[in-house]
Amino acid sequence: MERHTVRRQVCSTQQAPRRKVEGGHITEKVIGTKTSSRMYDLFGFSMNDISSWSRFVQLMNRPMDPSSLGVTRFLFGLLMICDIFDEREFGRVSERWSDPNECRFPLFSALRPLPVQWMYLVYLLMLTGACGVMLGLFYRAACLLFAVCGWYIFLLDKTRWNNHSYLYGLCSMLFFLFDGNHYLSLDGLWRRRLRNTDVPLWNYCLIRAQFFLVYFIAGLKKLDADWIGGHSVHHLADHWVFRPFSLCLTEDQIDLWVIHRGGLFIDLFVGYFLFFDLTRPVGFLIAGLFHTMNSQLFAISMFPYTMLCTTPLFCQADWPKRLLDRLPPCFHTLRPSTDLPQYSPHCIYPKCVVKPEETMAGDAEKTSQSPTIASSQRTLYHNIAAAFSIIYLLLQCFLPYSHFLTPGYNNWTNGLYGYSWDMMVHSWTIQHVRISYVNKDTGDTGYLNPQAFTKVDDRWSYRADTVKQYAMCIKERLAEDHMTNVALYFDVWRSLNSRFQQRMFDSRVDLVTAEWSPFQHTSWLMPLLTNLSDWRARMDELEKDINNSSSDTDIVFVADFPGLTLETFVQKDLGNASVEVLAGVVSVELDGQMANHTLGPGDRLKLPPGAYHKVHTISTTPSCYMYLYVNTSHTQLTNKISRYETELKDNPEFMATLAQEDPKFVDIYEDEQKRKWESERRAKITIWQRLQMSVSAKYHKVSHW
DSSP states (O other): OOEEEEEEEEEOTTTOEEEEEETTEEEEEETTOOOOOHHHHHHSOOGGGGSSHHHHHHHHTOEEOSHHHHHHHHHHHHHHHHHHHTTSOGGGHHHHHOOTTSOOOOSSTTOOOOOHHHHHHHHHHHHHHHHHHHHTSSHHHHHHHHHHHHHHHHHHOGGGOOHHHHHHHHHHHHHHHTTTTSSSOSHHHHOTTTTTBOEEHHHHHHHHHHHHHHHHHHHHHTTSHHHHTTOSSOSOTTSGGGTTGGGTSOHHHIIIIIIIIHHHHHHHHHHHHHHSTTTHHHHHHHHHHHHHHHHHHSOOTTHHHHHHHHGGGGSOTTHHHHHHHTSOGGGTTTSOOOSOOBOOTTSOOOSEEEEEEEEETTOSOEEEOOOEEOOOSOOHHHHHHHHHHHHHHHHHHHGGGOGGGOGGGOSSSOSOTTSSOOTTSOOEEEEEEEEEEEETTTOOEEEEOTTTTOOSOGGGGGOHHHHHHHHHHHHHHHHHTTOOSEEEEEEEEEEETTOOBEESBOTTSOTTTOOOOTTSOOTTBOOOOGGGTTHHHHHHHHHHHHHHHOTTEEEEEEEEOTTOEEEEEEOTTOOSEEEEEEESOEEEEETTOSSOEEEOTTOEEEEOTTEEEEEEEOSSSOEEEEEEEEOHHHHHHHHHHHHHHHHHHHOTTHHHHHHHHOHHHHHHHHHHHHHHHHHHHHHTOOHHHHHHHHHHHHHHHHHTO
């Protein structure tokens, strides 16, 4: 039997307001007064609602149906459980945090990981909090537990910072403040005053605005010249998700118009499409395709699915109840409540006394409760909630552009990556990282393996703050080996958005003694050579010409500053390596030769394999040159495979003979054949099969942690 709640309102006869459900929220309609307006129809409020502070407070605390927020909370908690096993790497806690001597990159130097057994406890507590968020069980405590543990792990390692992890932290804090357990929660099973109870409008306002800003500011950040010019993201046009576009567009056109400018359009406007009722179906279609494609293009864990699951937030707040009402009658006993929500002290209602009477349908007996007064007066809670909403939204608009406050974190890109919503705007390639040391006591010099003291990838190498942290950590580790007075020099070569490879930091500066502050510009950071950005078109042409002439030739474009030197080692299997100058003048010093070779634009010099050489920039302007490498080992292997297949075709006994003479080559050949077969098989896989494979991979990663 279903329980129905009947509300009787005793209101003032002067205004005679009537409680009415419109668009999932409860409004007050005054008889004889015109409240409808174009602005109200579009935004859900009128200018009169924000004409004074008291009216604004009443607006932000307007009662709303709790069902949409409850469903979103459930889905967010479920995805965070998956994320803990996936991107947070619950299964690799020991590998990630067990080494106390590993160099770390926390936001604050005093922040340290706990011993590994306690780190397991942190992850377990975070998982417990995520489960509590999903189920709505001990809701506030669960949100707080998940938020504290999540932010702690997030702040422990800047090299793993990203926008979506930051977004999860924000959402966990917002849900802690929201009344997210008023629908579809276990808390409501034994606390009836929470079950199906109104939530204030500011709950919906903040979560909707948060996700709107994720889209919109990401679009504003993509108004960058590199993104509009198609230089930020590469080698995606040949991905299978763009196969439908390849029927009428070339890869270059897909890269420029679909990926870059299409992505700009989506980020700028999809939030508006989702906000308005008329355009919302189009917004759902665009957002659905966009996030589904991103889930296949990038290894970004649960982020696309989180964005997908939060798009219904922009619908009317009671959409889950209206959807449940459409279920067949056989499911009605299992579904959550679809009745009008109960009154909540966190909301502001019209001036009336509410006397709920609960009846059991079909029963003669009625159970009455004591009268409940629906609040119509502003309290301190309502004022704080409205003020907090304004402050939070202003802060979220300000933070992505607050990099002028912390110039020490500004490198070639502004600020710490993770709170700026500049997603995919910057792409990096690394040429090499070299760390050299000088023992000041003995004068000994040498080189250190860049990965000797850390297990993380090379993301630490393109931020001045993390490079400084690494230098100080290496100094401490060398001091343990009785090398207490040491100088460390970092030579980091990177390319930003397909520019020349260039050094990021002044390799002549001892980073142990170098000054760094978050509130001052880094003096030893080398500037990005943006004046050479126009070379990218020419570099693309040269690379295509060289690849067309020889598939075994690799090319690296390098730019360097006047007066500086690049020292490089040519591997032995690169038997045909050379350097060619594109602009400026360089002097090439070959190992073992007394005289240097001066090269100008168009000059080329062959480099000996298995030896070091130095390139000195002697012009007054930056030098630009390119390295050409022919992998002779790969060429010989390709030729041998071709001859092998020819001999095998003409002489079947040749394979057995070769297996005895060169068994290693036979293994290499079989591996090449397997890779070739796998590549051909994957090329024939349908889109539906690829989606099934993606879902299966996610399930396997979560279920076999």
